[in-house]
Every structure is written in C-alpha cells, then in structure tokens.
Amino acid sequence: MSDRFQPLERLMSEDGRGIEVRWGDGHRSVYPFLYLRGYCPCASCQGHGGGPRKWTDPEDVDLKGVRLVGNYGINPAWSDGHDSGIFADRYMRSICPCPTCLDITEYGPPLKPLVGLEQSSD
Ligand SMILES: [Zn+2]
Ligand SMILES: [Zn+2]
Known part of the structure; x- marks a missing residue:
C-alpha cells in the first residue's frame, strides 16, 4: 500500500464534528460526520450497482463510537443507529473533501462539495 492510502493518525477534528486523518504522504483530510454518513459505503446505503458513490x-x-477494522479501515457508529459502514482507508482517502x-477522486467526480470546507480559490 502506498503512503497515500496509509493513515498515520486519526483524530477528532478541531470542531468536534468530524474525523481528521493524517496520511503517510503528508496530506490531511477532515471529514465532517455528516459527510461520512452521507457517503456510507455499506450495501444498504449504496446498493449493489457499483459506479459513482451516491x-x-x-x-x-453525531458519532457515537468508532471501531478500527484491522489494518483496513474504520467502522463508525452513528447517532441515527446506523453502524454497518466500513470505511476502508483507500475509500476514505478517495473521498477526501478538500478542494x-x-x-481527482476515483469514485466518480465530483462529489458533493462540502459547505464549510470549500475555500475561496480565487
Ligand atoms: Zn450505510
Ligand atoms: Zn484532500
């Protein structure tokens, strides 16, 4: 696995409403809980069609808890009772919501831009 998909640290984001991941290549991703919940990769959320993430x-x-899944990823438990999504590291990196x-996401760009993380680029 390349450094790009290797999480070095997983933290609560500064505002307490998201998960921050620091990756092996130096990149830093901040995922608000709602964003992760919205892109939950489990079959009941995504269906079986493949293709771009829905x-x-x-x-x-809110995040009630999060479980590490081996060397593979994380499994969050959400306040709405849903807890079947396993976010593989590779998937997490691929849905990084930074501008x-x-x-360049490999899961069918563009993902829903995230209000609050969008930067004024010009
Ligand atoms: Zn799901
Ligand atoms: Zn990014």
Whole structure:
C-alpha cells in the first residue's frame, strides 16, 4: 500500500464534528460526520450497482463510537443507529473533501462539495 492510502493518525477534528486523518504522504483530510454518513459505503446505503458513490442525504448525525477494522479501515457508529459502514482507508482517502482532492477522486467526480470546507480559490 502506498503512503497515500496509509493513515498515520486519526483524530477528532478541531470542531468536534468530524474525523481528521493524517496520511503517510503528508496530506490531511477532515471529514465532517455528516459527510461520512452521507457517503456510507455499506450495501444498504449504496446498493449493489457499483459506479459513482451516491450521496444518501442523511439527517445530521453525531458519532457515537468508532471501531478500527484491522489494518483496513474504520467502522463508525452513528447517532441515527446506523453502524454497518466500513470505511476502508483507500475509500476514505478517495473521498477526501478538500478542494484539491475533489477533482481527482476515483469514485466518480465530483462529489458533493462540502459547505464549510470549500475555500475561496480565487
Ligand atoms: Zn450505510
Ligand atoms: Zn484532500
């Protein structure tokens, strides 16, 4: 696995409403809970069609807990009771909502831009 998909640290984001990941290549991603919930990769959220990831438009959620899944990823438990999504590291990196990554995701760009993380680019 390349450094790009290797999380070095996972932290609570500064505002307490998201998960921050520091990657092996130096990149830093901040994922608001709602964003992760909306791109939950489980089959009941995404269906079996493959293709671009669907935004599932969830209600706002809190994180109740998060479980590490081996060397593979994380499994968050949300306040709405949903806990079947396993976010592989590779998937997490691929949905990084920062302005740089939004264009290059391998899961069918563009993902829903995230209000609050958008930067004024000009
Ligand atoms: Zn799900
Ligand atoms: Zn990024």
